[in-house]
Amino acid sequence: MDTWKPVAQVGDISPDTGTLRVVYEGEAVCLYKLPDEICATQDRCPHGNASLADGYLEDGTIECPLHQGVFDIRTGKPQCPPVTTDLRRYEVRVEADTVYLKAQ
Numbered sequence: 001m002d003t004w005k006p007v008a009q010v011g012d013i014s015p016d017t018g019t020l021r022v023v024y025e026g027e028a029v030c031l032y033k034l035p036d037e038i039c040a041t042q043d044r045c046p047h048g049n050a051s052l053a054d055g056y057l058e059d060g061t062i063e064c065p066l067h068q069g070v071f072d073i074r075t076g077k078p079q080c081p082p083v084t085t086d087l088r089r090y091e092v093r094v095e096a097d098t099v100y101l102k103a104q
């Protein structure tokens with residue numbers, strides 16, 4: 001059963017990229033620091049072998065660094081070609097600056 005697990009401190013998320021790659025239950029997950037919340041999705045782009053933590057975060061979307069596919073971070077939905085598959089999302093909870101994840 002998936003349970004809440006601590007994966008990082010809020011301050012670990014890069015202020016430059018707004019992203020951080022972490023591991024939850026053996027899976028690579030990307031954390032995104034948005035102005036009003038922290039979100040989390042699978043880190044590996046479903047289109048190829050790219051880490052979304054190396055992508056470009058803007059206005060609640062992440063652009064894949066390999067072929068520039070774009071996803072809405074809050075919904076996991078692809079926004080433009082070549083990506084067509086939703087990202088797996090994770091529930092996020094922050095307590096005392098510790099980020100906890102739970103699979104949705």
Ligand code: FES
Pocket residue numbers: 045046047048049050064065066067068069082083
């Ligand atoms: Fe991400 Fe191709 S690997 S868009």
